[in-house]
Amino acid sequence: KRITFSGIQPTGVPHLGNYLGAITNWVSLQNNKSSELVLYSIVDLHALTIQKDAKMLQKSKIEMTIILMACGIDPKKCLIFEQSKVSAHSELSWILNCITPIGWLSRMTQWKTKFQEQKNIRSIEDIDISIGLDLGLFAYPVLQAADILLYKSTHVPVGDDQVQHLELTRDIAEKFNKFYKKNVFPLPQTILVPAKRILSLKDPSKKMSKSSPFEYSRINLTDSPEEISQKIKRATTDSQKGILYSPDTRPGISNLITIYSSFTGLTIEQVVNKYKNSDSKTFKDSVTEIVVQYLQPIQKEIERLKKEEGYVKSVLEDGANKANEIAKRNLEEVYKVIGLRN
Numbered sequence: 001k002r003i004t005f006s007g008i009q010p011t012g013v014p015h016l017g018n019y020l021g022a023i024t025n026w027v028s029l030q031n032n033k034s035s036e037l038v039l040y041s042i043v044d045l046h047a048l049t050i051q052k053d054a055k056m057l058q059k060s061k062i063e064m065t066i067i068l069m070a071c072g073i074d075p076k077k078c079l080i081f082e083q084s085k086v087s088a089h090s091e092l093s094w095i096l097n098c099i100t101p102i103g104w105l106s107r108m109t110q111w112k113t114k115f116q117e118q119k120n121i122r123s124i125e126d127i128d129i130s131i132g133l134d135l136g137l138f139a140y141p142v143l144q145a146a147d148i149l150l151y152k153s154t155h156v157p158v159g160d161d162q163v164q165h166l167e168l169t170r171d172i173a174e175k176f177n178k179f180y181k182k183n184v185f186p187l188p189q190t191i192l193v194p195a196k197r198i199l200s201l202k203d204p205s206k207k208m209s210k211s212s213p214f215e216y217s218r219i220n221l222t223d224s225p226e227e228i229s230q231k232i233k234r235a236t237t238d239s240q241k242g243i244l245y246s247p248d249t250r251p252g253i254s255n256l257i258t259i260y261s262s263f264t265g266l267t268i269e270q271v272v273n274k275y276k277n278s279d280s281k282t283f284k285d286s287v288t289e290i291v292v293q294y295l296q297p298i299q300k301e302i303e304r305l306k307k308e309e310g311y312v313k314s315v316l317e318d319g320a321n322k323a324n325e326i327a328k329r330n331l332e333e334v335y336k337v338i339g340l341r342n
């Protein structure tokens with residue numbers, strides 16, 4: 001039995017990293033005939049760790065749903081739903097909290113980076129959690145484990161930054177199964193694509209991220225051709241001649257090669273062969289052209305769906321109803337196993 005699950009936070013417009021690292025893979029996996037169930041969740045409870053403006057959150061959720069559908073996520077092939085509409089996520093999360101050692105969570109890098117950003121802390125070594133780390137941000141990966149395990153998911157398509165959370169999910173599942181001597185949860189596999197880590201255009205030592213304060217560090221799926229062109233022009237590359245794929249020594253240009261390769265379907269080698277004698281300006285122009293061309297139909301579809309808000313909301317309703325049925329059944333089983341029901 002193959003059950004596919006993934007989630008995205010409604011904390012703004014998705015960027016090329018979200019798209020190439022995760023969403024395109026979601027689209028291909030929803031078409032996988034061997035999957036008995038495919039669920040994609042707008043994880044609004046997770047977003048609460050960052051976005052606390054109620055109006056913004058509401059707006060972002062609808063916008064995110066519209067964008068996912070415009071990218072090809074098809075409600076006929078999968079369930080799209082808001083996490084908070086299925087209360088079993090929070091309930092299972094509490095149960096998993098009770099078997100998750102704090103030591104496991106303290107090793108997670110994501111809360112450290114987010115906390116560092118929020119509090120403007122210079123280095124991770126300087127982190128002092130007594131100056132205001134919310135419990136929610138720290139416990140975030142347990143809720144993520146609950147999202148996945150609630151549906152007994154077996155496959156989870158994500159970007160590279162989520163690999164550690166998936167390892168934790170397997171550890172929690174294994175601990176639960178062993179402790180209660182019952183194989184309740186399968187150990188879910190992480191599914192990655194070659195574009196699993198798209199880098200910031202400003203600082204290619206970092207990943208492209210929704211929360212970076214630098215607008216030109218990322219290309220949003222809703223950016224105009226002019227914005228895309230400006231951002232790629234300003235993208236940090238090096239002064240070496242020629243186009244070469246070498247993520248360690250030439251991360252900026254290699255990142256653009258990955259983007260170009262993902263959009264065209266050409267292999268990295270084919271891209272490098274095509275442009276090896278070009279200068280970086282020529283290559284950047286080609287990358288711009290391909291990105292603009294690729295995003296155009298998606299943006300058109302976003303505009304169309306914006307006028308169909310009623311329909312989009314009904315998709316979310318329907319997704320939540322169906323997800324709730326499965327979630328309730330599985331949660332009931334967990335409750336029995338741990339002794340809260342007979």
Ligand code: TYM
Pocket residue numbers: 005006007008009010016017018019020021022023043046143144147148156157158159160161162195196197198199207208209
């Ligand atoms: P989020 O909302 O930050 O990102 C959504 C997806 O995009 C991927 N991603 C990237 N991939 C490549 N390059 C990048 N620069 C890049 N930035 C983001 C992320 O890896 C992710 O797959 N914790 C998750 C949401 C979540 C979830 C889950 C995922 C909650 N519960 C259960 C899977 C299963 C997150 O923060 O995603």
